[in-house]
Amino acid sequence: MERAGQPERRGIDAVSDAERIGRPRQLFAVWAAPNVSYLSFAVGASLILTGLSLPQAFGVILAGNLLWICTGVVAASGPAAGTSGSVISRAFYGVVGNKMVLIVTGWLIASAYLALNWSAASVAGIGLAGQWGLPGSPGLDTVVICLIAGVTLLVAIYGYATIVRLYTALSVLLTVVFIVVTGYVLGSVDWSYAPARPLHGASLAAALGTGFTLVGSTALSYSNSPDLARYLPRSCSVTAVAGWTALGAYLPSVVFTSVGALAATSLDMADPQAALEKVLPGWFVPVFVISVVLNAVANNGMTAYSAGLSVQSVGVRIARIPAVLVIGGLGTAMTLYAILVFDFLTSVNTMLQLVVVITGPAMAVAVTDLVLRRNRYHGEQLLRQERGGPFWYRGGIHWPGILALLTGGLAALMWVSTSFWTGPLATALGGVDLAVPAGMGTAALVYWATTRALRTIDRDADADADGPGSPNSRTQKGASLCTPTSS
Template identity: 30%
Template sequence: MASVVEQHSIDVVPDAERHGTAFSQFTLWLGANLQITAVVTGALAVVFGGGAFWSIVGLLVGNLLGGAVMALHSAQGPRLGLPQMISSRAQFGVRGAVVPLALVIVMYVGFFASGSVLAGQAVGELTHLGDTTGIIVFALATAVTAAVGYRLIHTLGRIASVVCALAFVYLGIRLVERADVSALLADRAFDLPLFLLAVSLSASWQLAFGPYVADYSRYLPRTTSGRATFWWTLAGSALGSQWSMAFGALAAASAGGAFVDNQVGYVIGLGGAGLIASFLYFVIALGKLTINVLNTYGGFMSLVTGISGFRGQRTLSPRGRAAYIAGIMIAGTAVALLGKDSFLSSFKDFLLFLLTAFTPWSAINLVDYYLIAKERYDLPALSDPHGRYGAWRGKALTVYGIGLLVQLPFLVTGFYTGPLVAPLGGTDISWIVGLGVPAALYWLLARHDTAHVPERTILTAADAS
């Protein structure tokens, strides 16, 4: 069992235990994005007033732009052999990294909860045990998969990529049979704010993967090409999400209220009844299981990274892994059960609001890794608050705070709309501001502050001597 259950957490994966190829990133991210929530996200572009044609084009632009940023993070995995968020200590300090980490952890508990409600409904329909039991069963399956770890997660991704792809091909055929897709796509009226809304929806979707994408590439051999990792990650994530979102946009354009009022019911009804319906419920649960496992595993890594910065912890026992994952599961399941009938819709608005925390972190991390440190980090020092990176790094923390604030005038959520949104036609461009401003500021402040950058990547304490 030791060879199946993952033994590593926030420590560096030794070269002797590296395995796999960059293609594994394609199947994982394809499977993670062929799922019902991505369908609903794509549908929003039409629900808010966009035509099917330009909504689909806008979704593609956003998936490619946001996916490229996300894939740049993925390319760090083989090089460093570390979970994504622990590399933030090089920018924010060993303890300062807890600032973006705290928001990330809240996000992933929230994603776990919202995903569990939707998947729990599908599990409840499959088992005829009801939503509450379905949520609990789904949460337990998620936690067990995350606890077993990396190998099982990638196996799940490979299965989901095939099963969900077949299901979406079938659903696409059924949609074409039911709706006049040619007529839907013939409407080419262009509205810039609505086009930018579609771009923002899909770009934000992709950016949300940034804080944990390298968690799933860190076991690749150190010799794995960074370009291969980048392109396979981008291809899987952009293709999977665009496929789901385009289906959602066309479904919303053709069905209108029938889709908006009951997305799961519409998808099941589109597919058919009997065994086909049961299969589609299974596909919905499988797609949500894949992404929920990523949220749980990423949340666990982020929680350990935040706490260990203060405890000086470099490794974690299997029992400790299980305890952290159980904590994420219990918190997420409690939120799901409490909110499944009432406040979950407003809670989703809160989660979207917290997405603003990802973009400045992403900008700072990428500028530091590729332009300042130029892929050279002292890995042992990432666990030493008295080492070259220190406990708190004021420049990155200041830029991060500015990055959060400059997004607010351009932000649109269910409970807050920034003052500069109306002049832009109601479009949320906060993610563009949240990437561009912190990236430029951090580069200006940090480009000459390179005394802490090693001459080469230092893998162990012995390498530093």
């Protein structure tokens, strides 16, 4: 049994029924802590800086954050399978195909998100060090980044039980601090704000599309949500797991992204930290900065935890804790490069828009597979990697999944619009960014059509794979409530 305060030794192996405890509602705090976020302020400010009015920005925030529903739905596969999301995805892509996908989604993109959040925390920490009289230098920057990364990796090493316990306290602490910040921001808001040049027609559509991609990109990056639900009892309600996961992320994301938009009506949010510190009393600035760092630790603790499991899922013969350190090292290197080379806000916007080219289609494939299989996943079968196993498919590759991911990614690439790359279809419509609906819609449609045509998903066979009377069998109806299992 995994316990808080002890390093988690379990890797991707299946969680037995005897070790499954808890209720879905604990997922609310787990997902709230990383989303009471400084980055939400930055994203909300970006919506105003692109020329949107406050009502338009609020509409984008409400709509874009609805994508957290996908994160919640995918989380429901965790209790069903009892293993990590990076193993469950073998059902989508095949044993061999999954390894190729995870190198991109589980390693490179995870490392990029580590760098993004560590950059936000490091910018705040470096600024605080300067206020305390420490001379600015690349050496100081490196020390701050490495300290924040080290604390984060410690959380990931201690793992699931510690995350659940710690994030409950962090969600309360961070919410209190950020509500105080919100109070000071509201006192400086220009409630009569209107863009100097209101957007119309194609320019308005382009700003709305870009904003939707920015806001929705965070939710689409969390296809690892089964990792934080796999210790829950198998009998947990799918609706409860999905609902508490989505709600825990949605509420703080909506609130604090909206606060960022409000702040941009009167403050120069090109430098969010400096702008917010102007309206905060001097004594509260260190509290705010420490909270920014704690938020980054919470966010990246989850990411590093799941990325370590992805390393194992690819087949690297390494224990979970060393795997976490490998991913953490890569993320730290990317953070150092980002801090010393790039402008923070530009880096945030460009990355969030570009990653949806991969994360959007990947999320769509995961949700579509869960619907087609009726959330009947079996951890023991998913962990079998031998040739001819249940998820070997043809040559170890489930071609419908790979084809859906590639075509969805191509569709998204044609519609994305950033300062780094603008797709030809986006260009033809004046820079309108439709990468999220185009990529996800294409991937879902291709996956559904090809699995039906090739008959690679036999839902009746999946239902009875564990035999009559098993927890996943058609003859065993899932309980409407989640009943904790005692060890």
